[in-house]
Amino acid sequence: MDVGRRFTDLQLTFDELGTPLRDTTFVVFDLETTGTKPGPDGITEIGAVKVRGGEVLGEFGTFVNPGMPIPPQIVSLTGITTAMVHDAPRIERVLPSFLEFIGGAVLVAHNAGFDTGFVRAACAAHGYAWPKAAVVCTVRLARRVIPREETPSYRLSALAQLFGASTTPNHRALADARATVDVLHGLLGRVGNLGVHSLEELLDYLPEITPAQRRKRGLAADLPERPGVYLFRGPGDEVLYVGTAGNLRRRVRQYFTGSETRGRIREMVALAVRVDSVECAHSLEAEVRELRLLAAHRPAYNRRSKNPRNAWWVVLTDEAFPRLSVVRVARDGALGPFRTQAGAKTGADVLAGATGLRTCTQRIPANAVSGTPCVLAELGRCGAPCAGRQSVAEYAPAVESVADLIGGIGNEPLHNAIRQIDELAAAEHYEQAARRRDELAGLIRSVDKAHRMSALAAIPELVAASPDGSGGWEFAVLRYGRLASAGVARRGVPPMPIVDQLIAAAETVIPGTDPLRGGTSEEIGVLLRWLGRPGVRLVKTAMPWAEPAHGAARWRSWVDLAGHARELEYAAN
Structure with a gap:
């Protein structure tokens, strides 16, 4: 028995997370073209090699008729002439078989942006869907792991010589793809020494992470491979960052080997001295615990801590002549939640326009004392009817209709709002009608959400x-x-x-x-x-889980139609 090999295999099994690179299918491909810009220039040759675990599974190679003469400088570079591709199939005939060949694989190319750009453009031009495949660029990877003193350049020919490729690249698609396979294997050997053993780690690999940060992978060593919540803690035991994961160890390790473009997260990783975890039964529990931990700790490096999703509510003030007011703290009979204060204000305005109620021009607490006038009313500058222009009996039906809407008993305000929109459209005030339509759709969505949430919370x-x-x-x-x-x-x-x-x-x-x-x-x-x-x-x-019989749920189809109309208007403009 090869004891050394057995030990290495055991180490890889312990160390690897995600999809092991040895089990990943790669399709290494290369194109020859008539120029550098997809669209104006065409593909003249495609070469591809499918590999997994170091074994070649298949090859794909064909000339392609670009539908244009090949420029002399391209002929001198590749050796492919217009006569050679004259009888070749056009790209629309080649694409189906090529897409089938690369299906389910990770795509690899030397300067991948160039090659994938041409194939994407061809797919778009001929109605084929570009597969949502991971892409590895060997130029990018080489720049990250090979210092300049080892190679004169990062061109394919230089890297093929560095790694002793069995095929010499010659600007022909299949030969260059075969050479790129050897380069890829050489690069994977380099990143393997840095602890990158899975596809996920390879795609996330970034050299900006310092060796000291990479050594922090040990912070994830004792984490379970279970769903849960992780907490990065700083030198003072403060919580720096909170997140969820389906596999805690795998996700946390990605912070130390991953490509993280957000500067604040790299800074957070540099500060972290410990990672705690809360193991959860499943993803729902993890998501809920994350919300609670964010609210409890307000971690400095979570965006949601700096911009918490505080809800806004629309309430009827507790006065003789109630008004619609936007508040932060809800009470029984409040309408919401709205995501923003502006959204709540718009919802209140729609209700006011549909019922005759007035909106309060200053923020009044939800538990305002009955009969207590606001400052503007005392100054005689409030536009609401609390100054006595109407009797309570005249004003009461409007208040009741809003209360019924909030409680799911009736929806008269919504019918009134739609009638007003129809009147605007009949008068050919189309822009104003469209604006009111969108505002009403937002209100209905919030009422619907309020009824659904309240029903579950009850x-x-x-x-x-x-x-x-x-x-x-x-x-x-x-x-x-x-x-x-x-x-x-x-x-x-x-x-x-x-x-x-x-x-x-x-x-x-x-x-x-x-x-x-x-x-x-x-x-x-x-x-x-x-x-x-x-x-x-x-x-x-x-108790039965039921929404109000006269709630906003029955208006969902109207909201969908309003959204469709809005999309058509945007497309037309």
Whole structure:
């Protein structure tokens, strides 16, 4: 037995993450063309070699008639003449077989941007879809791992000589592709010494990461290969960054070998001294825990910490003549959540225009004391009817219609808004009608979201299951719109005892009095998306999960039509 080889194989098995390079299928290809610009210039020859684990699986080579004379300088460079390609197939006949040859493989080329640019242009011109394949450029890779003192240049001929390629490149497509195969294998040997053993690590490899940062790969050594949340911590034990991963060890290691163009993340990795992890049952639990950790720690290097997704709400002020006001803290009877203050203000304006209510011109707390006038009212400069121009009885129907819309009891304001749009269109005020249409669509989306979120948040306990893709189940126990417990039942394990254990161990949730019962719009949104995935089943629920009969859900088709109309208008302009 070759003990040395056995030890090496064991080390690779332990060390490799993702798709091992030895198991990756590469198609190394090269083109000859009539010039340098796809479109005006054409392809004259294609050569490709398919390899995996150092073994050649197949080759592809053909001349291509570019539909134009080959310039003399190109003839002198490649030796390919117009007469040689006269009887060759046109590119539209070559593409199907070439695309089939490269299907499912990682594409490799020397100066890959040039070669893929020509093939992409040909696909676009003749109606073929360019495959979403990973691309490796051997020029780029060589510049990253080979110092200039080792090679006079990074041209294919120089690198082929450096690595002792069995084929000498000669500006013919198949020969150059064969030479590039040997160059690729030589480069993979170099990056392997740097700890790059998987396709993911190869694609993420970046030389700007210093050797000191690469040595920090050890921070990921003890992390589990399980889904969860990871936390980079700094010298003072502060949380620098929070993220989620389906495989914690694989994802964290990518920070030390990966191509990270964001300067702040490279800076974060340089500061990190420890990586903690929270192992999760499945991806839903990881996503929810990430949201909670972001809210708790506000890590300096997470964008979402600097720009938190705080929701805005539209409420009726608690006054004799209520007005529509935009607030940050919701209470019972609030409409939202809206992503931005401007969006909430637009929604309030649409409701005001459809009902006759007025919007408050200054921000009033959601719990404003009944009968207390605002500063503008005291100065006699408020446009709302609280100064006594209407009686309470005259004003009450408008207030009730908005309250009914928020509660899902009625949708008269939406009908009124559509009538106003129709009137604008009939009067040929098309631009104004289109603007109102888009504003109303935004309002309906927010009302629909409010009804969906409130319906889920109102349920004391709901247990749902999602197939894990391997014959097992992923479970989530939700209480008042929050994830209270999560677990899995692998294939062959009876699921209901697992469900009972999860319910018994679930977090106790005390509901609030706001529309989301104390939950956050972000977490409830994550739960709704998970519950809406194909195959998810409801296992138990403490009360029926139902949306209001007169809610905004029935308006979704109108919103879709409005969106389609908007797209057509953009296309026309």
